[in-house]
Amino acid sequence: MLTVRALLDDPSLELRLLHPGASGALDAEVLWVHNTELGDPSPYVRERELVLTNGLWLAETSADGFVASVRRAGAAGIVFGLRTRTPSTPPELLAACVAADLPLAEISTRVPFTALTRAAAAIHAEQRQGILLGMVRRGDALASAISHGGGPSGVLEVLRGEHDLPLAVVDRTGRALAGVPLAPEQLRAVAAGLARRPPPLELDLGETERATLFLVGAAGDVDAALVCLRPARALSRTERDALDQAARFLSLEVAKRQAVQAIELRFASELLDMILSGPQRAAELPGRLQAFGVDPGGELAVYALACPGADTAVPPGLAEAVADFFLAESTAAVVAGGSHDVVAVFTWQRPEAQLRATGTRLVAAVGARFAGRRPVLGIGGVAADATALRQPLVRSREACRVLVRRGGNPEVATFGELGTHRLLLGLQDPETLRGFADGVLGPLRDHDRERGSELVRTLRAFMANDGHWAATAAALFVHVNTLRNRLVKVAELSGRDVARTEDRVDLYLALEAEEFES
Incomplete structure (x- = not known):
């Protein structure tokens, strides 16, 4: 990185430090060098530039005025070039820099400013080369992590090898995919932020917690975020570049996951069609269930879940939330999302009476993920095997439909509890x-x-x-x-x-x- 100290450490430049300036000023990044003899160079000097001058302005302005203008521009410091006529740095310039706490160095009469410019360019080139090599090495590591199935956790592992940052990956439904644990309200805040258009690049996750979001997208939409639990101003450029690169690789992982999920949902939806078709496609059911890890010869239960409200459509991510629940329960399940409900067909080896308790936990888990949406769940009962699934499927979906019409009161109900003619209609061909x-x-x-x-x-x-x-x-x-x-x-x-x-x-x-x- 180009700094005043890096230039001082180059013996060929014959620089001598006269005043170090404020604490840390010598090690702060220098944007570039700027040669000027104007009495007030502030309109032209960029912030963090190092000012090079021979002091020709002394004839028209004071050292205090010149240093004040340099300070006002936010410059990184001053290098005074010694000449035959000015063999030493003017004491008034040194006094002004000390008063302004601005770094001041002098350069020998034997070294032109062009040498200092070339040295700065060499440092910049070396830095850019290092950044590029770092990006290539990091890119190789990220690609390897993803290709070997590391997923979001593998991506964060690569970042942890370079930077000690608190990181998490959260999708647009508020699901934590990897990283440091976040509280439920923090996950909901990230999901709400990703739903905004455009999404924010910084987000408050609590009274004292401010996070930076690096957006992860696939198919032209924002699907997740790489969340760094630090504000953007606290991140160095190197850290931001690394996180930006990781977010792009995470987009590939998200796209891959979406493709797999789309295939699984299509297969799951086809499974529901097979069940509803009755005997005509009964022979296809066992193979399809086995593909999802569900035993077609054992007892199976069916749930149907929806979210009542002004918009009764299934919110994005609802099927994934239901699938995550069964994964956490270590229960093999087929989850299919429709336009108005999500159906789960799953292995059941316990008394049928316990279906309500499991359904209540499912509603609570989904409700925590979708703030403002109150899920309802219809219980279809238990089928002896795959050939008897049609009736529980119809019962669960119709029970769910009635609960939606009732506005979620109650939240969970079985087919038999609702006592409505629509349940009888649902049993008809x-x-x-x-x-x-x-x-x-x-x-x-x-x-x-x-x-x-x-x-x-x-x-x-x-x-x-x-x-x-x-x-x-x-x-x-x-x-x-x-x-x-x-x-x-x-x-x-x-x-x-x-x-x-x-x-x-x-x-x-x-x-x-x-x-x-x-």
Whole structure:
């Protein structure tokens, strides 16, 4: 690194130190050298430049004024060049530098300033070469760590070999991938920071803890951060360069993980399709389960988990959070993420009654990862083996769907506890449900499409308002007589009158079956 001390240590420059300046000034980095004879060079001198001067300005300004301007520019110090006419450094310049606590050295009359410039360039070139060689060596070590499966922990191990820094890798869901342990609130703070656009480069992780984030991205998005538990101003340029390089290598690791996770999720989703298809694809189930480490011949349980709220879509990272839970529980599981829920099919060798306790722990673990989202979990029960998975799968997903509609009250429930007609609908074959809904509502849909009417919407509003005429008319912004005329047309086309209980049940179930299928 170019410093005043490094130049003083070069005997060919014949420099003599007159005043060392403030503590540490001689060892602080020097940006470059700047030759000037201006009385006020402050507009042109950059911060941390070393000022070279022969003192020609003495004719127009005082030493105090010159040193003040150099100090104001933030220069690293002054080198006074001796000449035949000025064989020694002016005492007033030395006094001004002592008063300003600014380093001052003098250079022999036998050595031109160009020699000092060449020496500075040589130090810079050596430093850049060292940095480049360091980056190459570090890059080789990082590539080796990743290629040998070291993952984020391997990357941090390489960094620890060079720098003693408190580091952690955290993904956008608040999951700690490696490094020093962080408190749950700190992990949530990192996740919240990564969700901002653009993400911050520094983040408060507590009243006294300020961290620097080095963003890790794959496929054009920010997926994680290399977190250094020190503010950016406390990091040297060498440390920042090393962390930047490590973050780029972590991006490769994240991209690799995402590709693997995408394949696993696709295979897991295909597994759910196999289960729902019944006997047609039953032969494929054992092999697919075994690929995930799940014994297809043993007892299996099914959970379905979702996050109620204004946005009922599955938040990013929910499937990974569920998978992490089962990994921590040392339980083999297949986890599949859908648009509205995440399903887990897992090995179960304990009494069925204990499914609730495990489900409650899963909800708590996921809730800690997704602040502001309150998960719910439907328990589908236990299947004797892979061939009996369809019913527990349907039960768990429908129980979860009911819990979402209820706003998460309760958070965990079994299929049998909810006591709703939708659970019975969920046990029916999809073809049967579709045929029933089409048979009842098909004529109404055709009429709406051909005439631009709103019979299906009117019927749905009537059921939602418990058959109250005035409330339904108000909800539809129509007169009660218009509502009566529409429901007469519904009875005419469907053969079912809303005034008769059994017909109203048919109409209601048809609407529910249609929504169930969607």
